[in-house]
Amino acid sequence: MYRVVKKRLLAPVIALLEVHAPAVAAKVEPGQFIIVRVDEFGERVPLTVMDFDREKGTITIVVQDVGYSSSLICAMNEGDKFQDFVGPLGVATDIENYGTVVCVGGGLGNAPIYPIARALKAAGNHVITVIGSRTADLLILEEELTEVSNELVIATNDGSKGVKGFVTDGLAHVLSQGHDVKVIWAIGPMVMMKAVVEYTRPLGIKTIVSMNPIMVDGTGMCGACRISVGNETKFACVDGPEFDGHLVDFDLAMKRVAFYKDEENRAKARLECDHEGGHH
Amino acid sequence: MAEKVKKVKIPRHDMPCQDPQVRAHNFEEVALGYTQETAVEEAKRCLQCKDPKCREGCPVEVLIPDFIKKVAEEDFLEAGKVLKVKNSLPAVCGRVCPQETQCEIKCILGKKGDPVAIGRLERFVADYDIKFGEAKFEKPEPTGKRVAIIGGGPSGLACAGDLAKAGHAVTIFEALHVAGGVLMYGIPQFRLPKEIVQTEITNLKQMGVEILTNQVVGKITSVDELMANGYDAVFIGTGAGLPYFMNIPGENLNGVYSANEFLTRTNLMKGYKFPDYVTPVKVGKSVAVLGAGNVAMDSARTALRLGAENVYIIYRRSRNEMPARNEELEHAEEEGIQFHLLTNPVSIEGDERGWVKSMTCLRYELGEPDASGRRAPVAIPGSEYVLPMDTVVVAIGQGPNPLVTKSTPGLDLNKRGNIVADEDTLMTSKPGVFAGGDIVTGAATVILAMGAGKKAAGAIDQYLKAK
Numbered sequence: 141m142y143r144v145v146k147k148r149l150l151a152p153v154i155a156l157l158e159v160h161a162p163a164v165a166a167k168v169e170p171g172q173f174i175i176v177r178v179d180e181f182g183e184r185v186p187l188t189v190m191d192f193d194r195e196k197g198t199i200t201i202v203v204q205d206v207g208y209s210s211s212l213i214c215a216m217n218e219g220d221k222f223q224d225f226v227g228p229l230g231v232a233t234d235i236e237n238y239g240t241v242v243c244v245g246g247g248l249g250n251a252p253i254y255p256i257a258r259a260l261k262a263a264g265n266h267v268i269t270v271i272g273s274r275t276a277d278l279l280i281l282e283e284e285l286t287e288v289s290n291e292l293v294i295a296t297n298d299g300s301k302g303v304k305g306f307v308t309d310g311l312a313h314v315l316s317q318g319h320d321v322k323v324i325w326a327i328g329p330m331v332m333m334k335a336v337v338e339y340t341r342p343l344g345i346k347t348i349v350s351m352n353p354i355m356v357d358g359t360g361m362c363g364a365c366r367i368s369v370g371n372e373t374k375f376a377c378v379d380g381p382e383f384d385g386h387l388v389d390f391d392l393a394m395k396r397v398a399f400y401k402d403e404e405n406r407a408k409a410r411l412e413c414d415h416e417g418g419h420h
Numbered sequence: 421m422a423e424k425v426k427k428v429k430i431p432r433h434d435m436p437c438q439d440p441q442v443r444a445h446n447f448e449e450v451a452l453g454y455t456q457e458t459a460v461e462e463a464k465r466c467l468q469c470k471d472p473k474c475r476e477g478c479p480v481e482v483l484i485p486d487f488i489k490k491v492a493e494e495d496f497l498e499a500g501k502v503l504k505v506k507n508s509l510p511a512v513c514g515r516v517c518p519q520e521t522q523c524e525i526k527c528i529l530g531k532k533g534d535p536v537a538i539g540r541l542e543r544f545v546a547d548y549d550i551k552f553g554e555a556k557f558e559k560p561e562p563t564g565k566r567v568a569i570i571g572g573g574p575s576g577l578a579c580a581g582d583l584a585k586a587g588h589a590v591t592i593f594e595a596l597h598v599a600g601g602v603l604m605y606g607i608p609q610f611r612l613p614k615e616i617v618q619t620e621i622t623n624l625k626q627m628g629v630e631i632l633t634n635q636v637v638g639k640i641t642s643v644d645e646l647m648a649n650g651y652d653a654v655f656i657g658t659g660a661g662l663p664y665f666m667n668i669p670g671e672n673l674n675g676v677y678s679a680n681e682f683l684t685r686t687n688l689m690k691g692y693k694f695p696d697y698v699t700p701v702k703v704g705k706s707v708a709v710l711g712a713g714n715v716a717m718d719s720a721r722t723a724l725r726l727g728a729e730n731v732y733i734i735y736r737r738s739r740n741e742m743p744a745r746n747e748e749l750e751h752a753e754e755e756g757i758q759f760h761l762l763t764n765p766v767s768i769e770g771d772e773r774g775w776v777k778s779m780t781c782l783r784y785e786l787g788e789p790d791a792s793g794r795r796a797p798v799a800i801p802g803s804e805y806v807l808p809m810d811t812v813v814v815a816i817g818q819g820p821n822p823l824v825t826k827s828t829p830g831l832d833l834n835k836r837g838n839i840v841a842d843e844d845t846l847m848t849s850k851p852g853v854f855a856g857g858d859i860v861t862g863a864a865t866v867i868l869a870m871g872a873g874k875k876a877a878g879a880i881d882q883y884l885k886a887k
Contacts, residue, residue, distance in 0.1 A: 163640050177597060183689070183699045184597075208698055224597040226634040356689065356699070359595050359636055360821055361605075361661040362681035366672055373665065373672060378823065392672060395774030399674040403700035410695055 142222040145198060150280040153205040154248065155214040156190070162197030164227045170255035171233030171350065171382055174199060175358045177224035178212045185209045186355045188252035188381070189228070202251035202280065208407035229358045230381045237264040238322040242314060244336055245271045246307050246328025250281045252350055253327045258288035266290050268314050272307035276300035307332060308339045321345055326385060330394045337385035349385035351376045353397055367393050432534035433462045440754035444724050447609045447692055450751060459544040463491035465529065466536045473526035474538060479871030482506045484523060484538055491541055500549030503542065508581030509620045509870065511550060512603060514543025515612050517867045518745050550619050557627050560587035565884045568593060568651040570637045570824055573601020574866045575657035575857030577624060578873030584627040586881045593635040596688065601659055602866065605688035608718050610725065638823035643853060652887065653852045653880045656839060657873060660858035661821035665814055666710060670768030675704070675776035679719045679815035686722050704810025706730040708779055710765055711815035712742040717749065719813045720757045731757050732807070736764045736784055736797050762797055766804060768812055779809040818863050838862055845879035846872060854880055
């Protein structure tokens with residue numbers, strides 16, 4: 141169980157893994173997440189689902205090598221097994237026919253935005269997708285997202301592909317065309333989601349974000365993932381991960397996600413030291 | 421006659437413990453356990469009452485005088501067999517049961533002196549059995565009935581053990597990556613070594629109990645689906661896994677943990693062995709634990725072992741009202757935990773990074789007795805004081821986790837969200853679905869949950885036979 145059946149590198153440090161987990165695949169819906177543990181020493185790592193295949197019984201996740209656990213996951217190959225794979229967790233995206241919707245993906249956020257865009261399109265929405273990255277090399281899932289969108293807009297910070305600038309510039313480009321946008325989904329790094337939310341706030345367009353705070357159990361038991369939404373404390377793992385972005389306190393969320401930076405660096409440094417043949 | 425007088429004169433034997441100064445800095449077990457000689461001596465104190473009151477005090481009705489008699493006769497393996505007739509997790513119960521308010525309070529020796537140390541003897545026998553006993557289990561005739569148990573904590577494990585003994589096929593659905601529930605994530609290593617818990621769980625597996633981990637019922641499957649997929653009955657033992665917070669300013673600052681998170685990081689994820697185990701937990705110099713129950717004591721003593729210099733218990737009432745076991749209080753005091761009683765936190769203050777910097781507290785005094793008969797604490801105006809602080813652990817209680825209850829239509833709940841179950845059978849409003857432990861009673865003790873699990877097992881057995 142939990143065997144990696146397919147691996148594909150989407151960018152130099154971004155891996156796509158298709159994992160055999162039939163019971164999870166049978167139930168998962170867009171917007172939900174899973175928690176993995178690489179081995180018995182590992183952390184419980186929450187990852188938003190990028191794709192699922194109920195017939196093959198697989199879940200696809202996309203991971204960027206940014207820290208200790210993510211680098212171990214990215215190093216996994218076909219045939220390797222996760223120690224643990226739990227899900228589906230969280231509340232699924234509220235999919236219905238809203239009319240015209242925009243799906244904004246930033247960086248790794250293109251992965252979780254994919255099944256949402258697909259489901260929204262299948263529900264009859266006119267789906268405009270805006271994706272972005274620092275540079276063209278790091279832009280992932282362009283082809284897949286093109287397939288599940290009616291229109292696709294690309295923004296890169298360095299202008300190496302599409303609009304030069306941030307996803308908010310891409311979004312501005314879309315909105316300037318006079319679409320009657322009913323709902324926006326924005327998924328990506330915290331700073332990006334905050335920027336989108338601040339951009340759409342004065343426009344009064346409902347904007348949904350997917351929060352990925354620090355978690356442990358993922359079932360509402362520990363409260364590590366608490367965030368403030370409309371001045372109320374919510375647990376992202378069971379109340380979310382999606383929330384009305386205009387109500388989320390992003391400043392607090394960004395501070396909370398940085399709490400273990402030192403420990404993360406320590407673990408990562410040790411891992412790199414091990415790789416170079418060093419001792420503990 | 422002379423024999424009896426002699427028995428009473430043997431004083432109760434103390435539990436040998438690690439030195440407080442030493443143990444405050446390690447995660448090794450605090451209580452070291454009786455030696456064989458001590459156990460036999462202590463067992464000889466038992467009067468072997470014809471009508472033993474101690475048994476009445478035990479939620480699982482352990483055959484107390486019978487197993488103690490075997491200890492006195494130095495037949496420790498036989499003692500283990502007798503003990504396990506009623507208790508499928510004796511090494512756990514011998515460590516974490518509040519014997520002083522259950523079996524030992526009923527002991528006739530306690531009327532004039534100290535009761536027999538039943539808990540310490542239970543632990544001795546269970547540990548001896550793990551070490552030298554043969555885990556032989558004669559599988560009963562299979563009944564062909566299948567029971568799903570949701571939650572691998574104390575109630576679920578106890579229920580599973582009894583159902584397996586009755587010949588039913590039992591599957592436990594555990595949400596975490598390891599079974600044991602609060603025994604694994606909550607109670608610290610120094611009070612209940614995780615190896616002991618896993619040994620007891622391995623015994624259950626040898627009895628034929630199937631344990632599926634990583635199964636969050638309410639998400640991956642549901643009670644109705646289990647019933648539709650061939651399970652003849654379901655037992656819900658999902659515990660009290662929803663942490664309460666104080667709702668004071670600053671509670672979302674970095675460094676404020678629920679006790680559940682703090683203990684889960686340390687125990688389940690082995691954060692005390694970071695970076696060998698990768699899940700971090702950090703305490704800084706000063707730690708405040710809010711609350712005064714057993715979970716609060718566990719949190720405070722854990723903080724000390726993680727390297728904190730000042731660990732405070734902050735509690736609104738006075739010492740007499742503290743809900744923790746006396747033994748836990750004493751251990752905490754010996755290790756240097758500082759008690760700020762008749763004190764309540766008002767707010768937690770942070771620095772520019774959003775990390776805990778200090779905590780403001782308000783002093784209280786005892787006023788008139790309230791509805792519960794306890795003297796109500798009354799705030800003293802202007803008595804605020806500020807303590808420098810790095811970490812705050814909120815240990816004021818837990819509520820029922822709604823993942824299972826919300827996904828089960830037709831399941832009656834009370835207004836706090838606990839499952840309503842029949843007092844005698846523990847059957848819920850859904851036929852064939854039973855519930856017990858903290859999910860029914862609200863947060864209580866391991867042994868009460870185990871008692872409920874056993875009771876439900878009996879009722880499920882009856883239900884399946886009648887079906």
